[in-house]
Amino acid sequence: MQFKNLALAAIVATATAQEQQNLTAALSSNPELSNLTSFLGALPDFVGQLSQLQNVTLLAPNNEAFAEFLNSSAGSGLASGSDSALIQAILSYHVLNGTYESFGENVTFVPTALQPPQFANVTGGQRVEVIPSGGNATFLSGLLANSTAVGNATNFTGGVVHVIDRFLVVPQNISETAIQANLTSAVGALLKADLATTLDGLSDVTVFVPDNAAFRAIGNLVGNLTTENLTSILTYHVVNGTVAYSTDLSNTSIPTLGGGNVTITVDGDSVFVNSARVTVPNVLVANGVVHVIDSVLNPANSTAEPNPSESSGVPAFAGAQDQDDGLASGVPTPTASLNPTSEASAAATATSSSSSGGAMPMITGAIAPAALFGAGAILANL
Numbered sequence: 023m024q025f026k027n028l029a030l031a032a033i034v035a036t037a038t039a040q041e042q043q044n045l046t047a048a049l050s051s052n053p054e055l056s057n058l059t060s061f062l063g064a065l066p067d068f069v070g071q072l073s074q075l076q077n078v079t080l081l082a083p084n085n086e087a088f089a090e091f092l093n094s095s096a097g098s099g100l101a102s103g104s105d106s107a108l109i110q111a112i113l114s115y116h117v118l119n120g121t122y123e124s125f126g127e128n129v130t131f132v133p134t135a136l137q138p139p140q141f142a143n144v145t146g147g148q149r150v151e152v153i154p155s156g157g158n159a160t161f162l163s164g165l166l167a168n169s170t171a172v173g174n175a176t177n178f179t180g181g182v183v184h185v186i187d188r189f190l191v192v193p194q195n196i197s198e199t200a201i202q203a204n205l206t207s208a209v210g211a212l213l214k215a216d217l218a219t220t221l222d223g224l225s226d227v228t229v230f231v232p233d234n235a236a237f238r239a240i241g242n243l244v245g246n247l248t249t250e251n252l253t254s255i256l257t258y259h260v261v262n263g264t265v266a267y268s269t270d271l272s273n274t275s276i277p278t279l280g281g282g283n284v285t286i287t288v289d290g291d292s293v294f295v296n297s298a299r300v301t302v303p304n305v306l307v308a309n310g311v312v313h314v315i316d317s318v319l320n321p322a323n324s325t326a327e328p329n330p331s332e333s334s335g336v337p338a339f340a341g342a343q344d345q346d347d348g349l350a351s352g353v354p355t356p357t358a359s360l361n362p363t364s365e366a367s368a369a370a371t372a373t374s375s376s377s378s379g380g381a382m383p384m385i386t387g388a389i390a391p392a393a394l395f396g397a398g399a400i401l402a403n404l
């Protein structure tokens with residue numbers, strides 16, 4: 023009897039083991055992933071490390087995703103195989119920490135294997151926003167680019183593979199993201215106060231970035247601000263050391279880099295920072311997250327309260343008048359936008375390398391060639 027049961031257990035175990043393919047086998051058995059399979063074929067060390075990971079979820083771009091990606095200038099550079107560090111970084115961003123057969127019912131921000139500071143300064147790995155919808159999942163990445171899981175998940179020995187229809191976009195630094203998001207007055211203000219490089223070099227930040235209309239609404243005051251004033255205002259928009267995605271925000275008071283606290287108010291679906299409304303939440307950046315707000319925060323008026331019935335921001339500065347703030351002059355014009363449609367998303371991917379000669383290098387401009395890493399070093403410290 024006992025022997026019989028053991029034998030049965032052994033058969034069951036063998037059968038289970040046979041169903042669990044290794045990563046390369048799981049990918050190459052799917053014809054939709056033939057481009058990914060051949061790409062990975064050129065990166066044996068990387069695949070070796072990828073294959074050893076346990077408890078991960080690979081978001082595997084299908085051939086359709088490759089076609090779109092390789093058509094973009096970011097992708098065409100990679101097709102030549104000349105920048106294996108970058109392609110490894112991009113692929114590392116597609117490796118989620120944890121085995122997710124499905125993604126539950128709530129929005130989550132899942133850590134990935136993209137961890138080296140050359141590409142991300144988010145403790146625990148850069149995040150991907152996962153938006154589940156009735157069993158399907160959408161993934162938002164840099165510039166809110168949007169990828170969707172297609173077909174069923176496949177198990178492999180280290181976790182699960184989900185096929186996606188579009189590459190994730192590696193989040194860029196705050197300055198670059200703000201330019202692409204047309205937050206040009208904010209970028210101009212950061213440059214004027216000489217804070218852009220400092221901000222981009224911090225780790226684990228939450229930044230509330232006023233939109234252009236917010237700066238325009240205090241346009242008459244902007245020209246009179248001293249660098250000291252401007253610095254104190256801008257640093258009041260930065261939470262240093264905490265990455266607070268929308269799912270982390272609740273009614274609370276948070277200390278800012280500038281010293282004073284901001285008050286977060288959650289009112290139904292609306293979130294306010296002091297009296298400013300968050301208009302675009304969860305824009306992922308290299309060192310944390312940006313929430314776009316509709317008015318400029320005033321550290322000298324930290325008790326300004328939200329007015330949920332106002333549809334656009336009420337300035338938190340006395341005597342403010344709506345006029346050109348002059349901040350955006352000299353700031354590069356955006357070539358992409360946030361919350362892109364499928365067409366714009368390809369453009370967003372494309373621009374991540376096309377303007378590397380610009381004032382603020384975009385991702386491939388900031389990343390020198392493969393020399394930065396030994397082959398496969400990206401996954402080495404997991």
Ligand SMILES: *[C@@H]1O[C@H](CO)[C@@H](O)[C@H](O)[C@H]1NC(C)=O
Pocket residue numbers: 044045046047073
């Ligand atoms: C993966 O599985 C395939 C087929 O089962 C095998 O040929 C290959 O050597 C395995 N690769 C690794 C890295 O174990």
Ligand SMILES: *[C@@H]1O[C@H](CO)[C@@H](O)[C@H](O)[C@H]1NC(C)=O
Pocket residue numbers: 056057060085088
């Ligand atoms: C991608 O896959 C398609 C269909 O299998 C194939 O025609 C094309 O040559 C592949 N492209 C690359 C870059 O591997």
Ligand SMILES: *[C@@H]1O[C@H](CO)[C@@H](O)[C@H](O)[C@H]1NC(C)=O
Pocket residue numbers: 077119120121
């Ligand atoms: C897998 O990863 C998830 C997320 O990091 C973690 O919660 C879980 O405990 C891990 N499971 C195993 C078996 O390591």
Ligand SMILES: *[C@@H]1O[C@H](CO)[C@@H](O)[C@H](O)[C@H]1NC(C)=O
Pocket residue numbers: 126127128
């Ligand atoms: C999803 O969010 C709702 C509301 O916040 C909560 O009640 C529920 O427990 C969450 N579900 C899971 C699976 O975490």
Ligand SMILES: *[C@@H]1O[C@H](CO)[C@@H](O)[C@H](O)[C@H]1NC(C)=O
Pocket residue numbers: 075078118119120134135146147404
């Ligand atoms: C997953 O997260 C755990 C706990 O934070 C960490 O120890 C592990 O290295 C991570 N794995 C990957 C593949 O990022």
Ligand SMILES: *[C@@H]1O[C@H](CO)[C@@H](O)[C@H](O)[C@H]1NC(C)=O
Pocket residue numbers: 155156157158172173
């Ligand atoms: C999930 O996606 C499939 C095909 O991609 C679609 O047919 C189905 O309607 C989607 N389900 C929901 C609940 O959106």
Ligand SMILES: *[C@@H]1O[C@H](CO)[C@@H](O)[C@H](O)[C@H]1NC(C)=O
Pocket residue numbers: 173174
């Ligand atoms: C996905 O799985 C369901 C249930 O297991 C099955 O009915 C369906 O045919 C599968 N779809 C694909 C595309 O394999």
Ligand SMILES: *[C@@H]1O[C@H](CO)[C@@H](O)[C@H](O)[C@H]1NC(C)=O
Pocket residue numbers: 123175176177
């Ligand atoms: C994948 O593995 C999980 C358990 O880890 C199991 O529940 C699920 O049925 C498996 N899916 C497939 C398609 O084999």
Ligand SMILES: *[C@@H]1O[C@H](CO)[C@@H](O)[C@H](O)[C@H]1NC(C)=O
Pocket residue numbers: 139140141142143195222223224308309
């Ligand atoms: C991460 O921070 C370091 C140190 O400040 C900086 O040199 C690097 O450029 C940052 N990485 C990214 C992707 O912005």
Ligand SMILES: *[C@@H]1O[C@H](CO)[C@@H](O)[C@H](O)[C@H]1NC(C)=O
Pocket residue numbers: 204234235356359
């Ligand atoms: C950027 O914002 C300005 C207003 O400050 C607007 O005039 C312009 O059309 C916007 N550009 C894009 C590409 O959305």
Ligand SMILES: *[C@@H]1O[C@H](CO)[C@@H](O)[C@H](O)[C@H]1NC(C)=O
Pocket residue numbers: 242243246341
């Ligand atoms: C800005 O400064 C100028 C010159 O010092 C002054 O005339 C003007 O009233 C100031 N404007 C505001 C709005 O304070």
Ligand SMILES: *[C@@H]1O[C@H](CO)[C@@H](O)[C@H](O)[C@H]1NC(C)=O
Pocket residue numbers: 153160168362363364365
């Ligand atoms: C994803 O993008 C498509 C258009 O490409 C849009 O219709 C859809 O609403 C977006 N989904 C999310 C969750 O943003």
